[in-house]
Amino acid sequence: MNPAQTHPRLAWEPSAQERYKLMIAKIPLFHREIAKIVVDKKAELNAIDRGASRVEEPDIVRAFLTEVPVAFYGLMVRLLDEVGFEHRKYETK
DSSP: OOOOOOOOOOOEHHHHHHHHHHHHHSSHHHHHHHHHHHHHHHHHHHHHTOOOSSEEEEHHHHHHHSSOOOOGHHHHHHHHHHHHHOOOGGGGO
C-alpha cells in the first residue's frame, strides 16, 4: 500500500495554515480545488519527509513550488508574496 495514501493527517502550524488558506482563496476559482488537493497532500508529505509532526511554512512553500504547473509560476509567486510566505529561500532556480 502507498504510504502517501495511508498516513494520518498532520496538524498544521496555525499561522502558516492561515496564510495558506488566504493564498488558496486568492487562486482563480477554476484552479482552486485542484491546487488545494495537490498542495495539501504534498505539504504533508514534505513534513513527513523531514520527520516533523506538523506542517510548517517550508512544507507549504515547497509544495507550491513543486506541484503548481510552470505556466502559473508568476501568479503563484505573486500570491506567495501577498500572503507573506518567504518563498525565495526555497526556490531552486
